Amino acid sequence: NGSCCKMSRGETQNYAKELQSLLGTYLRPLQSYDKLSAVDIASLLGNMEEISAFQQTLNQALEEVAKLPENQQRVGGCFMNLMPQFRSLYLTYCANHPSAVNVLTQHSDELEKFMESQGAANPGILILTTSLSKPFLRLDKYVTLLQELERHMEEAHADHEEVLKAVTSFKSLVTQCQELRKRKQLELQILSESIQRWEGEDIKTMGNIIYMSQVMVQCGGSEEKEERYFLLFSNVLLMLSASPRMSGFIYQGRLPLAGMTLTKLEDAEGNEHMFEIAGNMTERITVSCSTSQDLHEWLDHLQRLTKGTCNTISKTQSWNAHSVSVSSSHLLHGQDSLTLGRECTLIWRYSCKTHATIRGPLEPPKILKPWSLSCLRPAPPLRPSAALSYKEDSSKSPKTMKKFLPKRKTERKPSDEEFVIRKSTAALEEDAQILKVIEAYCTGAGFQQALSSGGRTTTLFSSYSAHSTDNPSGKKQRVASYSTETHARKLCGIQSSR
Secondary structure, eight states, rough: HHHHHHHHOOOOOOOHHHHHHIIIIIHHHHTOOSSOOOHHHHHHHHHHHHHHHHHHHHHHHHHHHHHHHGGOOOOOOOHHHHHHHHHHHHHHHHHHHHHHHHHHHHHHHHHHHHHHHHHHOHHHHHHHHHHHHHHHHHHHHHHHHHHHHHHTTTTTTTTHHHHHHHHHHHHHHHHHHHHHHHHHHHHHHHHHOOOOOOSOOOGGGOOOOOOEEEEEEETTTTTOOEEEEEEESEEEEEEEEETTTTSSSSEEEEEEEETTTEEEOOBBBTBBBBBEEEHHOOOOOEEEEESSHHHHHHHHHHHHHTOOOOOEHHHHHTEEEEEEHHHHHHHHHHHHTTTHHHHHHHHHHHHHTOOOOOOTOOOOOOOOOOGGGGGOOOOOSHHHHTTTTTTTTTSOOGGGGGTOOOOOOSSOOOOHHHHHHHHHHHHHHHHHHHHHHHHHHSSSSSHHHHHHHHHHHHHHTTHHHHHHSSSOOOHHHHHHHHHHHHHHHHTTTOOOOO
C-alpha cells in the first residue's frame, strides 16, 4: 500500500512538471505570436493554466496524506474530496479541445515554425499536438493507479471503500469527457460545413450552440421514428438529419422557443427517456433521448430558455387527455373540428395498438370469414421451410429443425414429446384437408359430369380396378385411397410430399 501511494505521488508530480514545461516553453510565449488571432490562441491555451494550478493542489494534498501512518492514509478520500474540481476542469478542457485541434489543422505551417523557433524538434507541430492531448489522457491514468492501489489494499482498510468510489467516479468522468469531445467535434463540423436545403439566415449568425445531441422523433400522429440532430440556440431549436451516405447534414426545420411547452413522459418498456414538445406554431413532437442524462440536459436547458415548467405524465395520458386538451384549445380559437377528429383518430389508433391480441410466432391470426368451397383448399404454411420437417419420421432428433428455421430468441425449449405431438398433429391436419377435398370432389358437380363420361371414370379408378383382384381387401382399400388422394392433389395443385 505504501509503495502504491508513493508511485501515485510520483506520477502526479511528473505530470505537474510536464504541464509547467508546456506552459513556460510554448503556450505562454505563443500569446505574443502575431501570426495567429487572439481567438485562435485562446483556443490553443484553453484552461491549461487552471489545470496546472490544480495539479499543484493535488500534489500538496497527496503529500499531506503520505505523512500519516499507513493505516490512516486516505488516498481515495483525497481524490473524492477533489472530484468536483476534477469534473469541472476536465469537462471544460474537453469541450474546448476540438476547437484547438481545428486551429492546429488550419495553421499547421505557422505553428510548426513557432514551435521550432522555441527549440522543439522537427516536426514541432507533433509535440504541440501530443501535449494538448495529455490532460484527458491523464484521466485514464488515474483509473489505472487507483485500481492498482485497491489491488494491494486489504478490504478492512479504512480507505478501501473510498478508493472504489474514486475508481467509479473517474470512469464516469472519462465517459462524459469522451462523449463531450465527440459532440463538440460534431458541432464544429456542422458550423463549418454547408447544410443541404438550408433556409433562412446563416447558421453562423444564430450564436453559440448551447446544447446538441442525436435523438429520435415522432411528429404529429406518425408512429414512425426518425433520426434527428437537435441543436439548441438561445431562441430557436434547429433540426437536422444526416445525409444518406453520412457525408453531410440536411435541414429539417426549426422550432421557435417562444410559446414552447414541454411534457416529460414516464418511462415504459420500449419507450424510455422521452419528452414532448408542443407550441402555437408547431404540431406535437415526441423526442426519444439515448440516455437519462441526455434527457435531463434537454429538459434543463429548454425550461431555462422557455421560462416554463415541465409536467410529467404517462404515455397513455399523453395520447389521450393531452391530445383532447390541445384539440379543445384549437376549437376555442375558432379552428374547425377537423383537428379534433384527427386527434381522436390518433387516440383510437394508439388504443387499438395497445390492446392488440398477442399470439405466437407460428399461430395464424384468428379472423372469422364466411365458409366457401375454397376453404377446402389447404392454405400455404406460414413458414414453408418449417413445413418441410412436418413429414419427417418422428423418430428423428428434433435438432433437424434447426437447419430450416431462422435463428430467433426462444423463451423455452420444447421437449421431445411436445415436438413429436406437434409434427403428428400437423400431418393429421393436412390429411384431413386432403380428405375434405376428396369428399367435395366426389359429391360435387364435377364428379357427376365425370360419371356421365365413361372415359374419365375409367381413368379415375384405373388404379383401383387394376389391383382389386390381386390384393387382400385391406390393401385394396389402401391402394384405392392412395390413387384417389393423388388425383385430388393434382386437381387442387398440391405437390405430393409422401
